[in-house]
Structure formats: C-alpha cells, structure tokens
Amino acid sequence: MRSKTYFHLDMDAFFVSVEELFDPSLKGKPVIVGGRANERGVVSAASYPARKFGVHSAMPLRTAYKLCPQALFVDGHPERYREYSHKVYAVLQSFSPLVEMASIDEAYLDMTGTERLYGAPLRAAHLLHQRIRTETLLNCSIGIATSRLVAKITSDQAKPNGVLWVIPGQEASFLAPLDVRKVPGIGKVTEKQLHSLGIRKVGDLANLDEAFLAQRFGKWGLAMAGKSRGLDAGGWFDTDIGENSAPKSISHEHTFGEDTADLSKLEATLARLSEMVGRRLREHNLHARTIQLKLRYSDFSTITRAHSLGRATQLDTEVFDEARQLFRRNWNAGAAVRLLGVHVSGFSANTGQMDLLAEEHHRRWEQALAAADKMREKFGESAVSLAASMRGKFRERTHENPVGLPGKRPK
Ligand SMILES: [Mg+2]
Structure with a gap:
C-alpha cells in the first residue's frame, strides 16, 4: 500500500505574533496575552522570551506575573486571531483541497499524491512555509x-519557524526517544500512570505487549499502542481529512472577572453569548435544535441543562430566549456565578415547518442579523450587540473555540 503524506502546520506563538503585527514594539520581549497581571483568568499565550521564565498558556495570570514580572501583559483580541486564522486557512485551501483546521492556529493537510504539483514533500512544505x-x-x-499523529509531533519538534520530515519507515525510531507526554492525547494523568509503570519514553510504550496495555487502559491502551508506533489510532483520527467537515456543536463561554449574582449582568452575558453562537450558526449556515446552558458557581460546581426546540433556529433572539429560560429555571437565585456558557447542537440545514406569520417574523430577524453580521465583519465583534445596555464590560475570553473555524471538524 502506498503511504500517505500528511502535513501538520502550526503557527508559531500565534496570538503573540498577531499582537506583534499590531504593535511592533512588543517584538522580542516577554509578552503575555490574556489580561492584566493582577486579573483573575489565565494566560492565553506567551511569547518565546516569556516562556523562558516558565510561563505557559492556561497558567493563572497572577502566577505568570510572579514568574516574569517584567513581562508586558496585553489583552487578547479574538477577532484579530479569527481574521488571521481565516487568512491562514485561505492559503492552505489554495494549496491543497484536503485541509482540516484542528484549532485556531493549526491544520492538517493531506498532501498524498501532490508530487507532480509541488515536488517532493520537503520542497512542497518549504513552498507552503x-x-x-x-x-x-x-x-x-x-x-x-x-x-x-507523527506530523503533529514533528511540527512541534520543528519549532520555531522550521520544517521537518520524518521519512516513511522511520516513524517508530523518530518517536522512540521522546517523552510519552509528547504524544497528543497523553496528558498529565496518563503520563503519571505510565510513569508508575516505568514507562517514560514512547519507545518504552512501543515495546509493551498490546494485551498488557489493553488490560490496563482498555480501548485507550490499544490506541496508545498504535500511537507509539506512529499510527493515527483512536478518537478523531479514525476519520479522514475532509470527511464531514460540518461542526456538531457550537458553544461560547464567559468567565466573569469577579463572580456575580447580579441578575441583569448574568442575563446580559447570556444575551451576548447567544449572539456569538447565533453568528457562528449563520456563518456555517446551520440551524440548531438543542440549546444548552452551562452554569458554574463560585465553588466550581457546574450544571448543564438542555432543551430541544420544536423547530431548529439560527437566530440570536431564539437562542437567547431558551438560554434565559433554562437559566431562570435552574439558577440557584442569589448564588454567585463564575461562568456561563451557551451551547447548541442538533443541527440541520433549515428550520423545518413554520406558519406564515412566524415565517415573516423570522425572515425580518434574519435580515436584521445578516446586517449586524456585516457590521461586525467591518467594525469588529463588539460593533453591534443585543446586550449593548449590559452592565459591566464584557470581554470575550480568548479561549480557542475551534468549532467556529473554517474547515474544522469537531473532536
Ligand atoms: Mg501554535
């Protein structure tokens, strides 16, 4: 069987690099994106000079400040990252028809059989770079x-600003000396379990009996055995790039700067989240039937409640109505909230049956929202908002929400 050729392209320090385009004075400095040093919340991204101090993404901002007090702390600009993500995607699409964005700043390309167009893989990669x-x-x-899998690990080894090729047949020997943690999917917990079994390197994993791994870890053990030999095993790797690229769900969440029990603030936030979800629905030309609310209290206890509509929608107002009802029914009134999220799923391409009056009402909203979407494209996400009157400034947290991206298939 002829082997496949995959590229994994990963932008270097993406958020920071985009911020540097807008403010060149940041270049070469320790930069931390995600908020100010004294704020709660976490680091979205750190520049290479900041990483030298041990700062990394998902670390609390305050911890980052302790490690690197001289760092420049800047707010994230999700709309800028989306804009540049679209630019990256446009280049990739012009390069290969089989592209899948895996997150806001990384993508897989199936380059099998493109030699006649671009030459050998290494040459093609340099061209793309x-x-x-x-x-x-x-x-x-x-x-x-x-x-x-190996392409992803390889792009990581190529950083920064590099191109690296693992020659077919060399996968296992390339992987063998790497720490197990380098394998996507092996996180802190699995790493710990593996360490306790004396397994530290990918090579150790590859040398184990599959039956042993299956017995210890079940299905996941078998997937790990495959991964250790360089195979795309388990999870979303089971489908090919370009297969069913429509998202299965769309969600947005907001963590409050300070926990709040202020009803108007909470509902205004739900409105804003509903708008963001509605916008993504219209971008993908999808209608959702199931609306879900996520609510996290100060003590981190979290509930999710969902409701299915009689007919699917892509309208902010209808998503909001549902989300608000779910909220009113389930919020333990007076209890401070840390996080709210709106999640929609159960997609179809249209709304289904509607009576004439509802149809007219719906059509007007669609027109209004299409106009609002255009304004946002021109002037930025915050240009138009249902929640304009909301108390307290809403800052979209820059967590990467891959579902909103072009060419992205959900995990
Ligand atoms: Mg990256």
Missing part, C-alpha cells in the same frame, strides 16, 4: 509524516 509568511507575515512550523 514561504507562502504563509508572505500572505500573513507570520511564522509557522510544518511537520511532514505518513500519519497525522
């Missing part, structure tokens, strides 16, 4: 391998 640089002014790293 150059094109990304020219079109976006940003650096990226590219890994090339016969599986997406």
